Amino acid sequence: MTEAPEAPATLEDRIRNWSIYAPWLQRCPVEHWKDVRDHAPIVRSEQDGGFWILTRYADIEWAAKNPEIFSSAELTVPHRRIFHEKLIPIQLDGMVHRKWRQTLAELFNPSAVNHFTPLLRQATVDAVEPIVLKGRCELMSEYASVLPAEAFLVAFGIGREHLEAFVEHKNWLRRVGIPSARTDEELRAANKPLWDFFGAAIDRRRAEGTDGRRDVISRLLHATYDGRPPTRDEMINALFVAMLASLDTTTSQLGLVFRYLASDPEARRTVVESPEAIPRIVEELIRHEPVSTTGRVLTQDVERHGITLRKGDRVLMSWGMAGLDPDVFADPDRIDFDRDVTRHLAFGAGPHRCLGMHLARRIIQVAVQVWHERIPDYHLTPGTEPTRHYSPALGVLDLDITIGPAA
């Protein structure tokens, strides 16, 4: 096992070298984050061409709610093109963005999520039953990666028989396709398998009919954008974005939720004895266990805390880390399921607030409920330690769980 790379010696060095991809930052990003946050509200990293880091909840929320200054045209730091066209709706600004949100919002609303919950539950039961029989599992590959993919297919009306192909394409894209693509041509080639997968799903649904169906593809086939039907390419674009935005984030959150619950017998007992508490338990864990980071780019100069952020500068948006801000949350490092103030920024804020947030919450709530109905007691397998990462989302790569009480 290789030694974890050492962090730069001083806080100033760590700030200058901050990047969610930095090897030295993969193991303990939260601890390092708190040092940076306590140092100053706005700092600058020199990595990836240089970018600002907003360290306080108030400033992250302010940037999120001022999209005309903080544009989503460049979404990640460093900025990586996924398509030639802008990602719908996540990379859009202004009226175009608003119109796409109007088209897409009702497809993911609480009523739709309630409608799909029985199918989500079934997929979750199917995932947990083999684990019960084995008595031990690698939770990330056997549970946390599976559930968001199954939920995606359910919500989008794509048959479960496509699960394996879907997951394979997506894993290849993330691990090989995108990282190794150097030109637009190579990126187009890397995206092709999934682009074709979604195109085929749309064509299939159109042929099979959409009567009485509430899945996203069926509804998209009847939706209007700016008074006209979305084009096939626009629909594929939106599906692709939904996939990129939802799978790894939800998987990471599930990993962190179960890592915590595996360590806290009292929390497990509460889940088992009072399942009605699950939504607020999940919400507090979403606050406490950060997952998501994206970015923005300045459209104009703006001053904040005596610092001038200049037009064209990039800004890191550490949504998940905002949940630990002591200015907003009393005793933020403590997990308190009865906490009053729960308004974390894990799903963002402002016009780009996560469209999938209700579905994500439901996936995690059902995952916790179904698991604990069958596996009330479990623990991290002795001698194992989850491998932690900060990119592309914060989480664990592996989580070795043994059923039953710890020895």
Added chain:
Amino acid sequence: MGHTMCQARAAEVYRITDEGFNEMGEFEVPDELRDAVRRGAVACPERAILILED
């Protein structure tokens, strides 16, 4: 699309629409629901619920 957090924290008080919005408008709070009303109000990420004390 609303957050639905008010209903999630205090279902006995708050009703939401299919879009997840609270469209209840102003209402009087009976004494026995004061705690629930407060719990739901502070849960709102948009701070959209205002409590008016007499």
